[in-house]
Amino acid sequence: MKILKYFIFIFLVAGCDNRDGVNESQSVDFTVSSEDIKIGQTIQFTDLSTISPTDWNWDFGDGYKSNKQNPYHTYSTAGTFDVKLTISNSFGTNVYTRKIFVSTELDSTLKAYYPFNGNVDDVSIYKQNGSMVSAVSTTDRFGNSYSSFFLNGSNSLIELGNDILSTAEEFSISVWVKINGKNSAEDGQIILDLRQHIQAYMYYFEENEDSVHYGTFSFCTYNIELSDEGIIYTENNMVKVGQWYNLIGTYKNYVQRFYIDGVLIGSINQPVPSRYNDIESYNTIGKYYEIEKNRSWSNATYDDVMIFSRELTQEEVINISSER
Numbered sequence: 457m458k459i460l461k462y463f464i465f466i467f468l469v470a471g472c473d474n475r476d477g478v479n480e481s482q483s484v485d486f487t488v489s490s491e492d493i494k495i496g497q498t499i500q501f502t503d504l505s506t507i508s509p510t511d512w513n514w515d516f517g518d519g520y521k522s523n524k525q526n527p528y529h530t531y532s533t534a535g536t537f538d539v540k541l542t543i544s545n546s547f548g549t550n551v552y553t554r555k556i557f558v559s560t561e562l563d564s565t566l567k568a569y570y571p572f573n574g575n576v577d578d579v580s581i582y583k584q585n586g587s588m589v590s591a592v593s594t595t596d597r598f599g600n601s602y603s604s605f606f607l608n609g610s611n612s613l614i615e616l617g618n619d620i621l622s623t624a625e626e627f628s629i630s631v632w633v634k635i636n637g638k639n640s641a642e643d644g645q646i647i648l649d650l651r652q653h654i655q656a657y658m659y660y661f662e663e664n665e666d667s668v669h670y671g672t673f674s675f676c677t678y679n680i681e682l683s684d685e686g687i688i689y690t691e692n693n694m695v696k697v698g699q700w701y702n703l704i705g706t707y708k709n710y711v712q713r714f715y716i717d718g719v720l721i722g723s724i725n726q727p728v729p730s731r732y733n734d735i736e737s738y739n740t741i742g743k744y745y746e747i748e749k750n751r752s753w754s755n756a757t758y759d760d761v762m763i764f765s766r767e768l769t770q771e772e773v774i775n776i777s778s779e780r
């Protein structure tokens with residue numbers, strides 16, 4: 457989902473409810489998890505219908521849909537949206553529509569957000585727009601065209617803005633990624649590499665054993681002065697090729713945490729990642745940060761990259777990872 461730095465104010469507009477074909481004793485209804493939340497957090501819609509539905513179809517009014525009973529969703533732009541819930545059972549179909557109003561208020565903790573809607577623009581207030589080489593806009597995890605980017609594992613990458621995080625004492629990184637296979641060198645693949653101001657990166661390594669492909673994700677931070685690298689990885693977890701995963705790495709008060717699909721993989725005590733400012737170092741997706749070196753290309757598809765200047769709460773992590 458695509459998000460800006462806004463507050464969301466959600467309300468029911470008088471006269472705008474639409475409950476097609478429903479009598480007084482059989483209501484179609486839903487609630488929203490909050491009526492005053494910051495953009496960048498994920499809203500949950502909860503079905504309250506009392507007619508024993510067996511199918512749910514949600515239209516969030518911004519081009520995104522879901523067939524889950526109680527889906528999560530995040531808006532990327534301000535405005536008024538008609539959220540329509542269509543429920544079905546053996547007796548027929550009913551529809552309920554509410555208006556959702558998204559108004560603009562700043563949230564300074566979201567330092568960069570790349571929704572990849574056909575470009576590599578940062579839609580946060582900081583406008584740390586990126587650039588790309590041979591990246592191909594493709595279908596995202598919701599089936600929407602031109603809403604994610606495919607990197608080919610040999611010569612494509614995305615370069616992010618260089619001034620995203622100016623301090624390393626507290627931050628969070630969230631990435632949606634789908635590994636598509638090996639890269640051209642058949643070595644490890646950089647998921648995301650932040651090297652301007654801080655030292656933090658995510659990595660994927662694949663092995664073959666008895667013709668079975670499996671891989672591991674890792675989240676790493678590095679303190680140059682102490683030569684201390686903190687690594688958390690999915691030691692016993694099988695990472696499947698062709699499947700979407702949400703990776704979230706956080707750091708605060710000397711504690712580094714790594715989540716995959718909302719599940720805490722591990723946490724370690726780690727010195728503050730080095731502040732670094734080298735004109736030859738970059739913030740990259742899909743390749744090792746030293747652009748001139750031909751290594752660690754990513755054969756993967758990317759969606760919704762978010763970088764915060766704070767530690768996400770466990771509830772926020774779960775909500776973000778539930779948006780699939």
